[in-house]
Amino acid sequence: VTLLEQNPRWRLVPRGQAVNLRCILKNSQYPWMSWYQQDLQKQLQWLFTLRSPGDKEVKSLPGADYLATRVTDTELRLQVANMSQGRTLYCTCSADAWGGHQDTQYFGPGTRLLVL
């Protein structure tokens, strides 16, 4: 059983348009949910970690603006806007429970965005 689902799995994004991504957690015992981004051939980069329903954060990085929202205990959203033309971006979410060697972190399958 997949712990995290993401939708959409991929999207062609017209230049200037924002896109909304969803991450659904199947088991609410993993309270910390995070977003990561990755450009083609580059390392994954942490964006946000949100714990509680109602938490929101914004971030502006070279190439895109981000708004993350923890909607419920089991849903995390990411709005990506102002992406650079021609960019291929991979966004993935994770969920984890912290506890030393018992630490477990799970990742979703990711969403691939291609900006036209």
Next chain:
Amino acid sequence: KTQVEQSPQSLVVRQGENCVLQCNYSVTPDNHLRWFKQDTGKGLVSLTVLVDQKDKTSNGRYSATLDKDAKHSTLHITATLLDDTATYICVVGDRGSALGRLHFGAGTQLIVIP
């Protein structure tokens, strides 16, 4: 500047052979280190997490070491299988909570051939 360096960049081994992947980092503080496996087109799967100053973990055919003094970790895969073909990513966390930052390496691409 890259704070997590992995080597080799890629590695080809024959099925049944053992292999060792290296991770050197400069992240400070270094609270914990994780190794992930990423199959093509799929999400990351956690293999192990190392926490102590000098730590060792074992998870089936995967075993790992961490030396925080040397800021160095290794991932050993014994008796490789074709399904071990994947990218292995080393991640260093700078705090013991989800509010800390995670620093990702670029990964080692492992290819296991028959």
